[in-house]
Amino acid sequence: MEHGYAKLARGPESFTSILHALNVPEPSLMAWATILVELFGGFAVLVGAFIPVASVPMAMVLLVAIFTVHLPNGFSSIKLESVTSTGAHFGQPGYETSLLYLAALVALVLGGSGPLALDRFFVADPSSTRPKRLIEML
Numbered sequence: 001m002e003h004g005y006a007k008l009a010r011g012p013e014s015f016t017s018i019l020h021a022l023n024v025p026e027p028s029l030m031a032w033a034t035i036l037v038e039l040f041g042g043f044a045v046l047v048g049a050f051i052p053v054a055s056v057p058m059a060m061v062l063l064v065a066i067f068t069v070h071l072p073n074g075f076s077s078i079k080l081e082s083v084t085s086t087g088a089h090f091g092q093p094g095y096e097t098s099l100l101y102l103a104a105l106v107a108l109v110l111g112g113s114g115p116l117a118l119d120r121f122f123v124a125d126p127s128s129t130r131p132k133r134l135i136e137m138l
Contacts, residue, residue: 001038001042001046002042003038004034004036004037004039004042005038007038008035008039012028012031012032012035013031015031015034015035016028019031022068024064034061037057037058037060037061038058038061040054041054041055041057041058042058045113047118048114048118048119051108051109051113051117051119052109055105055109058105059105062101062102062105063102066098066099070092070095070098071094071095073092073093073094073095074094076093076094076096077094077095077096078090079091079092079093
């Protein structure tokens with residue numbers, strides 16, 4: 001959610017400009033789609049609702065970010081370049097954090113969103129014929 005909020009707070013046109021520079025087709029549409037996926041997908045993960053559905057567009061956004069922005073910067077998400085009297089200075093982040101987010105989404109899809117998730121309220125009777133989580137089937 002934080003990533004979507006940051007894009008919204010800085011102005012969607014700033015993110016649109018970045019997407020345009022990366023030669024992303026329909027940068028204005030894709031900027032808004034990304035912002036909405038990050039906001040609503042992040043909220044879905046936070047409350048544990050519709051995780052398998054929300055994970056697909058979130059994974060797509062992460063994969064696009066990896067291949068268009070982070071891959072050329074290498075793996076590490078933290079690149080300390082120097083420390084001066086004004087503080088630490090970091091280089092461009094790699095794809096490590098995006099891979100971590102992807103792994104977390106996979107874990108939520110395979111293992112379920114947990115006992116405190118809102119998803120449990122969408123099933124009238126837990127002993128009914130609810131679909132089993134993939135991890136339960138293995």
